[in-house]
Amino acid sequence: MSVARIRLIGFILGVFLITLAVSMTIPLFTLMLYEQQDGLSAFVRSGVITFLTGIALVAQGRPEDAHLRPRDMYLLTTASWVVVCTFAALPMVFIRDISYTDAFFETMSGITTTGSTVLTGLDTASPGLLIWRSMLHWLGGIGFIGMAVAILPLLRVGGMRLFQTESSDWSDKVLPRSHVMAKYILLVYVVLTGIGYLAFWWAGMTPFEAINHSMSLISTGGFSTSDSSLAHWSQPAIHWVAVGVMILGSLPFTLYVAVLRGNRGALFKDHQVRGFIGFLVLTWLLVGTWLHFNGPYGWWEAVRLVAVNVTSVVTTTGVALGDYTLWGTFSVLFFFYLTFVGGCSGSTAGGLKIFRFQVAGQLLHSSLSQLIHPRATIRSKYNGHPLDEDIVRSLLTFCFFFTTTIAAIALGLALIGLDWTIALTGAATAVCNVGPGLGPVIGPAGNFSSLPDAAKWLLTVGMLLGRLEILTVLVLFTPSFWRF
Numbered sequence: 001m002s003v004a005r006i007r008l009i010g011f012i013l014g015v016f017l018i019t020l021a022v023s024m025t026i027p028l029f030t031l032m033l034y035e036q037q038d039g040l041s042a043f044v045r046s047g048v049i050t051f052l053t054g055i056a057l058v059a060q061g062r063p064e065d066a067h068l069r070p071r072d073m074y075l076l077t078t079a080s081w082v083v084v085c086t087f088a089a090l091p092m093v094f095i096r097d098i099s100y101t102d103a104f105f106e107t108m109s110g111i112t113t114t115g116s117t118v119l120t121g122l123d124t125a126s127p128g129l130l131i132w133r134s135m136l137h138w139l140g141g142i143g144f145i146g147m148a149v150a151i152l153p154l155l156r157v158g159g160m161r162l163f164q165t166e167s168s169d170w171s172d173k174v175l176p177r178s179h180v181m182a183k184y185i186l187l188v189y190v191v192l193t194g195i196g197y198l199a200f201w202w203a204g205m206t207p208f209e210a211i212n213h214s215m216s217l218i219s220t221g222g223f224s225t226s227d228s229s230l231a232h233w234s235q236p237a238i239h240w241v242a243v244g245v246m247i248l249g250s251l252p253f254t255l256y257v258a259v260l261r262g263n264r265g266a267l268f269k270d271h272q273v274r275g276f277i278g279f280l281v282l283t284w285l286l287v288g289t290w291l292h293f294n295g296p297y298g299w300w301e302a303v304r305l306v307a308v309n310v311t312s313v314v315t316t317t318g319v320a321l322g323d324y325t326l327w328g329t330f331s332v333l334f335f336f337y338l339t340f341v342g343g344c345s346g347s348t349a350g351g352l353k354i355f356r357f358q359v360a361g362q363l364l365h366s367s368l369s370q371l372i373h374p375r376a377t378i379r380s381k382y383n384g385h386p387l388d389e390d391i392v393r394s395l396l397t398f399c400f401f402f403t404t405t406i407a408a409i410a411l412g413l414a415l416i417g418l419d420w421t422i423a424l425t426g427a428a429t430a431v432c433n434v435g436p437g438l439g440p441v442i443g444p445a446g447n448f449s450s451l452p453d454a455a456k457w458l459l460t461v462g463m464l465l466g467r468l469e470i471l472t473v474l475v476l477f478t479p480s481f482w483r484f
Helices: 003-023 025-033 040-058 072-088 090-096 100-111 127-150 178-203 207-218 236-249 253-260 271-294 299-314 329-338 354-372 389-416 420-431 453-467 471-477
Strands: none
Touching (some): 003 025, 040 127, 072 090, 072 100, 072 453, 100 127, 127 178, 127 207, 207 236, 236 299, 271 299, 271 354, 299 329, 354 389, 389 453, 453 471
């Protein structure tokens, strides 16, 4: 890679850091609004350090003769997540006086919209710290959507080329129009955040709680303003609003844009969206009925509890309404399976994504049909697009490395000394960007604070790999990437 391109990437990272420093003024204004001094100096110091570093990178100038190639975007994407996390962790170190390991873990969890936490005492925490955590989710969510639209199609792991609506001007032209698409997506993201804020406020949250949870849930992040998460509020309306906001954040944002541009049926006609909503509703009803007959809950109450927790895990949000691991061994294993599902491609959700399960089902159906009719020519289609060998190969490659990454991180955690439940579910929840694992330590009623530092760093790597869909990072370790 040429020096000019490296300077250009440094210039862009400097712009990101300046933007991050400006974002730190929001927690400052929040603290001033609540007339609290605790945290003011922390955000001032962090903002100054971040801003000066950004200025130093930008001051080198933008090389006139340098242009980023598609392959350079992989390095820029990975570097931007790591560099932003490095500086975004500073306020937590200065406010809570926690180790940088804990601060970086919390920040990476925030910006990758994972939602795993090492902090306690959130109910009495500084409002500046709480709003900053939610902002990390919000910024990470819109950042991932932009990457899913502009970068992942190059690796064909995000599935975006399968979901370009035929009536849209961007059909099969995502990259040339990515800057236009980004403006529309940002508008949709802001509008949905505002809708979530008003809905939470109407349902019974304070304005501060409402804006925090709206940013957290539309990004499918999971940070809350209470240690008890959604169980802190007893109003059923708040719980159903949370379900709605999580679902909105898990739908393809390109389809929202298509709706804005006149294709009114883009969302409802999409195979992925219909499969995702259908899977959620069916799971609510079946597991809710099971919980009703196996627990002390009325049917509607059981469905509400299941709807919140199932939607939270499937959309990889991570908020919790009580400890669902106490429902029995069936629920423990079932929620572990749900960890891998994920939302829709091109959304803020993590996981394998629902479309990969649908494509796998379509391929299974085609294979069985071929066995019955060996001489027939069977062409597999999904969402109106043919499933060519390139798509099938990318699906198999991604799924293989996805599961391999979880297995490798789990073995690493076991080597550190963690028991198999924490190791396996911790690795899965990190790579799938879900948030809580299983068990009393890292389950929905616990957190990650008691884990050794080595485990936290390993889980941080897992969060980054999962958020960037693994291949975006792994491609950097191939010798051919650095050859030209």
